[in-house]
Amino acid sequence: MRIPFFPPDLFEADRRVLIDLVREIGTDPAQTFLLGPRTARFETELAASVGADEAIACGSGTSALTLVLRAMGVKPGDEVVVPALGCAPLAATVLNLGATPVFADVDAHTLVIDPDRAAEAVTPRTAALMPAHMFSVMADMPRFRELATAYRLRLVEDSAVAQGGVLAGVPAGRWGDAGVYSFVQVKTFGLAGEGGVVVTDDAELARSVRALRNHGQRARFRYDQVGYNSRFDEVLAAFGSYRLPGFAARLARRAAIADHYAERFADLPGVLAPPPGSDGRCYYVYTLLADRRDDLSAYLAAHGVASHVYYPRALPHQPAFAHAAPPGARWPNAESAAGRMLSIPVHPYLSDADVEHVADTVCSFAARIPVA
Amino acid sequence: MLSEVQTPAVQAPPVPFFSQARTFDALWPVLESRLSDVVSHGKYSHGRTVAELEAALAAWTGAAHVVGVNSGTDALVLLLRACGLAPGDEVLVPAFTFVASASAVSLARGRPVFTDIDPVTYAMDLGSAAAAVTDRTRIVAPVHLFCQLADMAGVRALAARHRLTVVEDSAEAIGMRWDGVHAGLLGAGGVLSFFPTKTLGAIGDAGAVLTNDDRIADTVAALRHHGRAGRTVDNFPGISNATVVAGVNSKMDDIQAAVLLAKLAGLEAQIARRAELAARYTERLRPCTGVLRLPTVVARDVATRAVFYVYLVEVDRRDDLAAHLAAQGIGTETYYPAPLHLQPAFADLGYRAGQFPNAEAACRRALALPLYPDLADESVDRVCDTIRAFYDGTPA
Numbered sequence: 194m195r196i197p198f199f200p201p202d203l204f205e206a207d208r209r210v211l212i213d214l215v216r217e218i219g220t221d222p223a224q225t226f227l228l229g230p231r232t233a234r235f236e237t238e239l240a241a242s243v244g245a246d247e248a249i250a251c252g253s254g255t256s257a258l259t260l261v262l263r264a265m266g267v268k269p270g271d272e273v274v275v276p277a278l279g280c281a282p283l284a285a286t287v288l289n290l291g292a293t294p295v296f297a298d299v300d301a302h303t304l305v306i307d308p309d310r311a312a313e314a315v316t317p318r319t320a321a322l323m324p325a326h327m328f329s330v331m332a333d334m335p336r337f338r339e340l341a342t343a344y345r346l347r348l349v350e351d352s353a354v355a356q357g358g359v360l361a362g363v364p365a366g367r368w369g370d371a372g373v374y375s376f377v378q379v380k381t382f383g384l385a386g387e388g389g390v391v392v393t394d395d396a397e398l399a400r401s402v403r404a405l406r407n408h409g410q411r412a413r414f415r416y417d418q419v420g421y422n423s424r425f426d427e428v429l430a431a432f433g434s435y436r437l438p439g440f441a442a443r444l445a446r447r448a449a450i451a452d453h454y455a456e457r458f459a460d461l462p463g464v465l466a467p468p469p470g471s472d473g474r475c476y477y478v479y480t481l482l483a484d485r486r487d488d489l490s491a492y493l494a495a496h497g498v499a500s501h502v503y504y505p506r507a508l509p510h511q512p513a514f515a516h517a518a519p520p521g522a523r524w525p526n527a528e529s530a531a532g533r534m535l536s537i538p539v540h541p542y543l544s545d546a547d548v549e550h551v552a553d554t555v556c557s558f559a560a561r562i563p564v565a
Numbered sequence: 566m567l568s569e570v571q572t573p574a575v576q577a578p579p580v581p582f583f584s585q586a587r588t589f590d591a592l593w594p595v596l597e598s599r600l601s602d603v604v605s606h607g608k609y610s611h612g613r614t615v616a617e618l619e620a621a622l623a624a625w626t627g628a629a630h631v632v633g634v635n636s637g638t639d640a641l642v643l644l645l646r647a648c649g650l651a652p653g654d655e656v657l658v659p660a661f662t663f664v665a666s667a668s669a670v671s672l673a674r675g676r677p678v679f680t681d682i683d684p685v686t687y688a689m690d691l692g693s694a695a696a697a698v699t700d701r702t703r704i705v706a707p708v709h710l711f712c713q714l715a716d717m718a719g720v721r722a723l724a725a726r727h728r729l730t731v732v733e734d735s736a737e738a739i740g741m742r743w744d745g746v747h748a749g750l751l752g753a754g755g756v757l758s759f760f761p762t763k764t765l766g767a768i769g770d771a772g773a774v775l776t777n778d779d780r781i782a783d784t785v786a787a788l789r790h791h792g793r794a795g796r797t798v799d800n801f802p803g804i805s806n807a808t809v810v811a812g813v814n815s816k817m818d819d820i821q822a823a824v825l826l827a828k829l830a831g832l833e834a835q836i837a838r839r840a841e842l843a844a845r846y847t848e849r850l851r852p853c854t855g856v857l858r859l860p861t862v863v864a865r866d867v868a869t870r871a872v873f874y875v876y877l878v879e880v881d882r883r884d885d886l887a888a889h890l891a892a893q894g895i896g897t898e899t900y901y902p903a904p905l906h907l908q909p910a911f912a913d914l915g916y917r918a919g920q921f922p923n924a925e926a927a928c929r930r931a932l933a934l935p936l937y938p939d940l941a942d943e944s945v946d947r948v949c950d951t952i953r954a955f956y957d958g959t960p961a
Contacts (some may be wrong), residue, residue, distance in 0.1 A: 252636075
């Protein structure tokens with residue numbers, strides 16, 4: 194049995210639809226390939242799916258974060274509070290605007306940014322808080338909303354991995370002044386190329402993001418501000434509209450797999466699963482904390498199960514970001530997690546037998562009993 | 566009146582400013598097979614097809630390295646960064662060009678310093694560029710517009726004199742060569758845009774950096790994928806490589822790479838067809854009242870190769886002509902209605918109207934006519950007849 198980490202034949206069932214869409218758009222007499230009517234329709238559908246006033250599709254989730262930060266006026270000298278564990282764009286988007294990421298440690302178990310550590314990181318130069326949802330757990334957004342209000346800060350919700358998650362009745366992406374989703378194929382709502390979206394109810398922010406994604410253009414060839422090329426293409430938009438109705442079922446399958454894992458992994462020695470429950474969960478990736486992580490990874494591989502170490506280092510320990518962190522500072526939970534985390538397959542195309550095999554293999558490793 | 570019966574007016578078919586629909590349809594069998602391979606391989610960005618396109622473009626252009634990214638704009642931003650542009654460094658950029666030629670400098674956190682243009686090539690005027698050099702100038706970034714290269718001998722001499730790095734905005738210049746060397750390879754590096762209307766166009770955004778410099782190529786490759794070191798194209802585990810630089814996500818889609826690979830096989834023929842159409846325009850518009858300038862490929866001391874990406878004319882009463890053509894179903898584009906030094910986005914740089922007279926004059930008179938391989942000869946004739954009629958005051 195071989196179980197890849199991500200499905201290798203993601204859109205096999207959609208092969209004909211996808212290829213036909215490319216032909217339809219390539220030969221459409223309108224010859225509109227970017228930000229056209231299909232994108233507008235997809236934006237409307239996305240906005241409706243999470244109850245947002247505005248959805249602005251752009252080149253990628255990373256780019257979506259950049260556009261939001263720019264639209265909020267983040268500039269050189271500003272600080273943005275970000276998690277000490279996570280994906281590079283959390284720090285890179287801030288640095289590329291000339292601002293400084295201030296790293297706050299994460300919770301030891303949920304691995305999302307700790308609101309108390311974030312509060313301690315606020316200074317007079319702080320322009321925004323940027324919590325991120327990680328793997329399968331949403332950040333403590335009610336607390337971050339309180340903090341943003343109390344300190345009068347902008348709240349950017351890095352919900353790139355969490356489309357479809359809901360916390361206390363509010364969808365991921367809808368807690369911040371703006372949220373983002375990424376459509377790179379591995380995400381919960383992955384598409385057949387790079388793309389992302391900003392969701393917001395803030396009309397002014399939306400207007401600014403719309404201009405910024407297309408060179409800062411207000412009217413044809415009239416540029417009010419220096420903008421980016423971060424546009425969405427019609428093929429992905431049409432494919433997105435086609436895939437959206439099936440999204441809920443795929444999310445439910447992910448949740449069912451994760452529930453099964455949670456049950457099987459409840460009391461394993463040396464292997465800690467994410468906290469059980471469904472509120473504030475979105476199963477992009479299912480990540481264990483294992484004392485003997487590399488052994489577990491090798492054991493899984495020997496039994497045909499691919500696993501992945503997402504972040505072998507805390508963000509402030511990446512060579513690109515170390516200069517932004519205070520010398521000698523530590524982020525104990527992020528550092529510990531970086532040495533122990535291991536992600537296992539949770540995608541919706543796993544069969545029940547696949548899931549059972551993954552669970553059996555993890556359990557047998559923990560019990561040191563060889564799998565038959 | 567001999568008859569009260571009106572014959573129905575024969576409606577001439579519209580001439581859109583751009584279409585690649587016929588080319589696309591003709592390529593479909595090849596393209597379908599390539600797209601099918603993308604689906605079978607299952608990686609939709611930064612995958613095997615992107616790697617194949619990079620290799621094919623390297624062979625086609627002669628570049629040691631081609632790094633595929635999400636757009637020509639991104640390519641320029643990442644190239645400028647890889648060339649060591651630091652915050653506040655000045656970059657010489659012509660005032661008459663697409664906005665990205667200058668906004669890329671700002672996005673890389675440098676400072677664009679504008680120059681006037683040569684009135685014939687529309688490229689950077691070297692006297693104006695020399696006058697704009699300061700002790701903070703690091704890079705000279707000529708732009709190759711429409712059909713020919715900037716005066717690269719002059720650019721290189723200026724760069725040598727002031728110890729500047731040459732970065733070519735060759736976004737429009739695929740196929741153009743200077744003394745046998747492809748555009749983008751005459752300095753530290755250059756870029757290609759595969760925006761759909763380009764000579765080699767995708768059906769979405771895509772771009773690439775061209776360079777012969779190993780270090781620049783490595784840095785651009787890291788920058789496009791979140792600053793990650795090492796090989797990441799078609800290599801998923803590479804996402805855990807160390808983050809060595811504050812990068813971006815500028816990965817190219819494999820669907821776009823598949824379209825580009827399918828079109829690349831016919832690129833020489835498409836370039837030849839563009840040249841034919843351009844010659845037809847020139848023949849029919851010379852002379853024509855009201856048409857003040859036709860594209861002129863300048864002879865250089867070395868052999869150069871022109872590629873007609875855009876057929877740009879300068880005309881009297883430009884906006885009236887564009888409106889008239891539009892009313893007749895003929896699409897045009899105004900490249901460019903305002904020079905960059907007068908765009909609100911660059912107002913903080915403190916330029917005034919009148920500083921770059923050639924750029925400002927071109928903005929008042931320049932108009933791009935439909936030019937693409939799918940365009941029929943008869944459509945060119947119709948465009949020319951309609952222009953003539955407009956200035957002669959006779960019905961077309």
